[in-house]
Amino acid sequence: MRQLRSRRSTIAALVVFGLLAAIPFADFEIPGLFNGLLSQPGPLQLLALCATFAGVALSYNLLFGYTGLLSFGHALYFSVGIYLTDILLTRYHWALLPALAMTFAAGIVLPLILGAVSLRVGGIAFAMVTLAFAQAGSILVYANPGRLTGGEEGLGLDVTRIPDFLIGVINTKNLYWIALGYLLLTFVVCWWAVNSRPGKVWQAIRENERRVEVMGLNPYVFKLLTFTLSGFLATLGGIVYLLLLGGATPGVTTANLSLALLLMVVLGGAGSLWGPALGGALYEYLDFRLLKLSSSSEIHSLPVWLRAPLAEPLFILGVLFILLVFFFPGGIAGIAGRLRRAGHR
Amino acid sequence: MSTVILLLVTGLGLGALYFLIASGLSLTYGLMRVLNFAHGIFLTVGGYASWWIAVRLPIGEPWRFLIALAGCMVVGAIVAAAVEVSLIRPLYRRHIEQVLVTVGLALAFTALVQGIFGPDPISYPAPGWTQGVTQLAGANIPNSRLLAIAVAAAVFLLLAAFLRFTRWGLIVRAGVENRSMVTALGIDVQRAFTLIFALGGVAAALAGALGALYFGNIDPQRGTATLIFAFIVIVIGGLGSFTGSVLAAVVVGLLQQFINYYSSVYWGFSAAGDLSVVLLLAVVLLWRPQGLLGRSVG
8 A cells, every 4th residue: 555655656746747847848828827938938937946946945854844953054055056156167267067066065065064063952052053154154155255255246157167058048948957857856865865764763853852862873973964965955956046047146145045945844844745845836936926016016006004014025925934833834735634634534 | 452442342232232132032942942033023123113213202312312212112022022922822832833933923024124114224313422432441432332231231130130039030040940840839930931021022122222323223134133143142151041141142242343353454354253253153062062051951
């Protein structure tokens, strides 16, 4: 029975990814949801961003959803992917492959070191320490040491370092496939990881860390493993994001992004695989649409007491989040599970 | 020499602001294991409330500023108590959900303030005397720094006296030590918690008004930005330790100010102080994971 279910869900996942991969050929409109044909660069760019954040949310879910580690600093590893690649290519004029290799290495070493320090404390203190480390990264980016990061202005990507098929509006579909490939990779790695032996230990740590210790396992090592893996996957997401946007902006380094990742995972349902992916995509989509809405003329004609909250996407998303925690703590995955159980009865 | 004294007092002023935020955070964590990620909004509330009152009062200084200060404390207490009763109390003992809810609140509230008053800093109607300087051992000390230090010292003494000499303070101290024991004795810790939460809101609102003098303006993002340093302060001081948060606030404020100044003078890089505070945090964690004055982590 279990095998049957797992085979069925594998097939379902393959079908979903197959359909997503075919979107650049979809010459039709979805009125209300996307402007213009789906295969146009605009909707594709948005979908690619959604896929990227779906992957980053999955990486964060390894920490928060499967191991129960509340980190407020995941934006740091995402930013390393963006900024390190950008600096190596644009400021030091490295070729693409060595720059990527260097970023991969940093994406493993940095979470390993910072995780080793911050995992010395647990629970709430861990949350604050990860926040502090990420804040250090953000301060560094804004301070613009040696004019490397571009400070508040951000740093545009030197496109002469990037292969031609990834440049320009006309090639948005290739970038979309890269983003989708990243999502697929993250999905597969996370699926494999949480079903592996260490993955079982992660879930045991989430449920009861003391018992894992009593069984003779060292939770610290397993927590460091999940911290490093999820940091590395977030770094990969940063590289994809850099290619998609063609540059780095310092906003992504701030605590707001770490908090947004938390929102995405809780929105989708922590501790499920497809839930956080859906949550990440949905959050990014809502954020984008709400921002568009806030600059629309309908909003501007509203009285100020209605306009002020509606024009701020984060206000709506924050309130939505509070309601979710109170009324649907399992997120979308939790609601789906409830519906499925109700259907069986 | 005068530079050193100036940096010393400015650093203490910054530490005073950190203390005003960290004291409430540390006590609420110590009592109920609640990490209030929305504590920064009380600072925002304090800054904007005192500004809102001050620009509308048709009377002269010093009364205008004093009334604005008193008003922002009242608003801070009301907002904090409302947050505790409506959002935190229903999730009693579900610590992760409590953190999540305060995260949502912090994001939504900051966005709301930004939507109403705009994303840019608003210049603050500081009374003239706070913008002057006082001669101290040859250094010209801005009065706003001295005021921040004086207010923080007063808050420290009042809070310490409250904890030491009142019945509520006794309940809080006992609750930090062993909450289930106090509850078993039939004492309502929840009410003491609401009180502490509101007092924390008052202290943070004061930090908002004093910070507005310190920086010369109010800004929707400052609450969150300062909160992050307050988190560092309470982890360094030891979670739940009131004295620890005082000590760590002073250390962090001084370190940040001195290193920021000298690194920008010698290397032209002004963020080294902020970074060294994070480095200090890492060192403290490696050496004493429970913080300077904290007990072993539970």
